[in-house]
Amino acid sequence: MIQLTINGKSLEVHEGRSLLEACREHSIHIPTLCFHPALEPYGACRLCVVELVTGGRSRLVASCVHPCEEGAVVNTDSEVVKRSRRMTAELILAGSYNTPEILALGEELGVKEVRFKLPEENACMLCGLCVRACKEIVGVSAISVIQRGIAKKVSTPFQVASSRCIGCGTCVLICPTGAFKFTSVIGLRYISPSESAYRLGYYRVGSELDLHPNFVEDVPALLSGSSSGEEA
Amino acid sequence: MSRLQSIQEFQAWQANLEAGWDGDKPCLRVCDGTGCRALGSQKVLAGLRKEIQNAKLDTPIEVIGTGCPGFCECGPLITIYPQRISYQRVMPEHLSDIVQRTLKNGEIIEDFLYTDPQTGEHIHREPDLPFYQKQKRLVLDMNGKIDPTQIEDYVALGGYKALKKVLIGMTPEQVISEIKASGLRGRGGAGFPAGLKWELCRKNVQKVGTGYIICNGDEGDPGAFMDRSVVEGNPHLMIEGMVIGAYAIGVNQGFVYIRTEYPLAVENLRNAIRQAEETGLLGIDILGSGIDFNLSVRLGAGAFVCGEETALLASIEGRIGEPHPRPPYPTESGLWGKPTNINNVETWANVPIILNMGSQEYAKIGTEKSKGTKIFSVVGKINNTGLVEVPMGISLREVIYDVGGGIPNGKQIKAVQIGGPSGGCIPAEHLDVHIDYESLTALGAIMGSGGMVVTDEDTCMVDFARYFMTFVQEESCGKCVPCRIGTKAMLGTLERICAGKGQPGDVDYLLELGEDIRRSSLCGLGQTAPNPVLSTIRYFRDEYEAHIYDKTCLAKVCKGLITYRVIPEKCTGCMVCLRNCTNNAISGARKEVHSINTDLCTRCGVCMNMCKFKAILVQ
Numbered sequence: 045m046i047q048l049t050i051n052g053k054s055l056e057v058h059e060g061r062s063l064l065e066a067c068r069e070h071s072i073h074i075p076t077l078c079f080h081p082a083l084e085p086y087g088a089c090r091l092c093v094v095e096l097v098t099g100g101r102s103r104l105v106a107s108c109v110h111p112c113e114e115g116a117v118v119n120t121d122s123e124v125v126k127r128s129r130r131m132t133a134e135l136i137l138a139g140s141y142n143t144p145e146i147l148a149l150g151e152e153l154g155v156k157e158v159r160f161k162l163p164e165e166n167a168c169m170l171c172g173l174c175v176r177a178c179k180e181i182v183g184v185s186a187i188s189v190i191q192r193g194i195a196k197k198v199s200t201p202f203q204v205a206s207s208r209c210i211g212c213g214t215c216v217l218i219c220p221t222g223a224f225k226f227t228s229v230i231g232l233r234y235i236s237p238s239e240s241a242y243r244l245g246y247y248r249v250g251s252e253l254d255l256h257p258n259f260v261e262d263v264p265a266l267l268s269g270s271s272s273g274e275e276a
Numbered sequence: 277m278s279r280l281q282s283i284q285e286f287q288a289w290q291a292n293l294e295a296g297w298d299g300d301k302p303c304l305r306v307c308d309g310t311g312c313r314a315l316g317s318q319k320v321l322a323g324l325r326k327e328i329q330n331a332k333l334d335t336p337i338e339v340i341g342t343g344c345p346g347f348c349e350c351g352p353l354i355t356i357y358p359q360r361i362s363y364q365r366v367m368p369e370h371l372s373d374i375v376q377r378t379l380k381n382g383e384i385i386e387d388f389l390y391t392d393p394q395t396g397e398h399i400h401r402e403p404d405l406p407f408y409q410k411q412k413r414l415v416l417d418m419n420g421k422i423d424p425t426q427i428e429d430y431v432a433l434g435g436y437k438a439l440k441k442v443l444i445g446m447t448p449e450q451v452i453s454e455i456k457a458s459g460l461r462g463r464g465g466a467g468f469p470a471g472l473k474w475e476l477c478r479k480n481v482q483k484v485g486t487g488y489i490i491c492n493g494d495e496g497d498p499g500a501f502m503d504r505s506v507v508e509g510n511p512h513l514m515i516e517g518m519v520i521g522a523y524a525i526g527v528n529q530g531f532v533y534i535r536t537e538y539p540l541a542v543e544n545l546r547n548a549i550r551q552a553e554e555t556g557l558l559g560i561d562i563l564g565s566g567i568d569f570n571l572s573v574r575l576g577a578g579a580f581v582c583g584e585e586t587a588l589l590a591s592i593e594g595r596i597g598e599p600h601p602r603p604p605y606p607t608e609s610g611l612w613g614k615p616t617n618i619n620n621v622e623t624w625a626n627v628p629i630i631l632n633m634g635s636q637e638y639a640k641i642g643t644e645k646s647k648g649t650k651i652f653s654v655v656g657k658i659n660n661t662g663l664v665e666v667p668m669g670i671s672l673r674e675v676i677y678d679v680g681g682g683i684p685n686g687k688q689i690k691a692v693q694i695g696g697p698s699g700g701c702i703p704a705e706h707l708d709v710h711i712d713y714e715s716l717t718a719l720g721a722i723m724g725s726g727g728m729v730v731t732d733e734d735t736c737m738v739d740f741a742r743y744f745m746t747f748v749q750e751e752s753c754g755k756c757v758p759c760r761i762g763t764k765a766m767l768g769t770l771e772r773i774c775a776g777k778g779q780p781g782d783v784d785y786l787l788e789l790g791e792d793i794r795r796s797s798l799c800g801l802g803q804t805a806p807n808p809v810l811s812t813i814r815y816f817r818d819e820y821e822a823h824i825y826d827k828t829c830l831a832k833v834c835k836g837l838i839t840y841r842v843i844p845e846k847c848t849g850c851m852v853c854l855r856n857c858t859n860n861a862i863s864g865a866r867k868e869v870h871s872i873n874t875d876l877c878t879r880c881g882v883c884m885n886m887c888k889f890k891a892i893l894v895q
Contacts (some may be wrong), residue, residue, distance in 0.1 A: 139761055
């Protein structure tokens, strides 16, 4: 067991836990977008930042990827943490300004005004859940992120319908903002049942290409809290 | 030659080469680095060989292509040995003159000599050039002397002696403590003590049983070319450093990650690795010592973020060049999850130098916390554009004025940007700062890898910050939100200010955003990306405010805030501006005063540059 201090309280956690896991075990709320308990942490959305104080110096670290260290002093709710999360949420809103999930997040974190907007609205904020689920759980890696910077997006190799995709729908299911559509991966292939059916947990499929998206039901972790990114 | 089987064989070979090396042998050394090549040094090399052949000289004179000695401003450079006469800006049409007059008749042609801009004096010999006077050339010492494609040249000048010393009588621990005692800090940016990193890595390698070392040659700062010139001009120095590092850390596989945009460096490096393997200085059982070290080259596709060590690892592994959060640090879990020690080219190149001169001697150079020398590429508004290697602790003023030769056209210096897009600017009032890691950080800049961009009174600092922000915004990998969207938001705001559409509150927004990106980004790229903006606001806030409130660009750079106008009293109606206008914005007839249509004018400034009568004004 490791001793650490979170928000002034001394806590004991198991070795090998991330700061986020430790906080959630002790019911300390930390917002996340790119985190999912079934997947490797990614550290990209920066909403889960917490203040780590070492040797009198404080810095922000992403709690989803930062390990618990003996004697660590952590603040999850200090002014600097709140300010950072608010600005990060404002920046996510700069690209996803009509997405209900992101609007709710902005409200929760106290964003009053979005001072900068990207010319095109996009519900995908590159949390990478779909990519990681496809790789780590489905084991297919049909999708990846391509390009870099502001042009970065999720796509198949060469941006053409992927022959690797088995049409399991995991990406659609795990997407927290509904940005991922079936057509994003499989292009013009006809898929049944409908997208909403996947969200209900159906797994029977009858497409003309005989895809086998029966995967979803086998992995309950994916279904739990998939739409908000929060742990169930 | 055949592979050397033992240290004795190496010693004999080296002694032989040393004895055969004549530093005063009559020859012509022509810089064949990328900078001089761009100015035509390949034609000069070929032309010289042909001219010399045709001239039928009494004694044959060899023409040697060398690495970059650093004085890029005056290239292509030729040094004539044994006198060491330095000819500059030599073009193919000058070659017969040089061969006939200088080589045949011993005449010095003043036209090709360096002229001191202050005194007007011609300087004959290379060692007397003011550019070299305040430099301390350890890493760059052999650039300009040796042929980088010949391992024999390097060995003749003492190359691989440090490796021999290590193999004969030093334990890995002794090597590490020597590097620690030297005070060498990473030359790539953050300045982490190299010996300490080696020690951490060695411990982990011993635990796991395997590991790697990597040379980071992904130099990407705009205007920086230190590492390129070291790899091009003296690749064996870095290779020797890596072999010693591999021995000390206890690994037998290394990688050099270098960008494809450096074709000459890649060519010379691959050639050098092959030569070192053929001579038994690299590969299996190095010099019969039982130590194996294999070195491979990995080419990067030119993404700036791949200079960040975790992104570099991903790139070598064949994954997307995206950084991942630390910890774990590469020394614990790096390439393919194994302990990995990453240093940049210049750091590795310092290793043989330290072992040859001894850590005590090395530690005498520099300041208390910053030891040794540092190579800077000095570019921008400066007379002697080029590469300089100076001791740590030298003042910035000495680098700019004594080595760099000051600012062209009698202009006033405004600031020096140090550390590229991750660094910050140091304004003219702080020019006396001593160059070391801590002093630069205190002023809001960083040592970085050593890019130095000089700006003068004609540089708009808002536009300058906008340039660097454009760069980092394009080079952001896009993984984390603050860097991907935050830099875009900062750039958008800067573009608005430069276009004359700045609003009250913009500067505060930039500061707030910059602070957030700095604190919450995932990797070093994002954490330092706002620095150029934050440091220009810190020192030149008045320029930002002039753009926003007065709608004026004091340096007359920002196109949205300037207009070009014809001064009627001065215009002679010569039609030159009219004919050269890129957008047909100038009207008028011969011998009549012209006028500029500001709606059509693109503010390119061609008219002003072309006008002989100074009849065009920018406001």
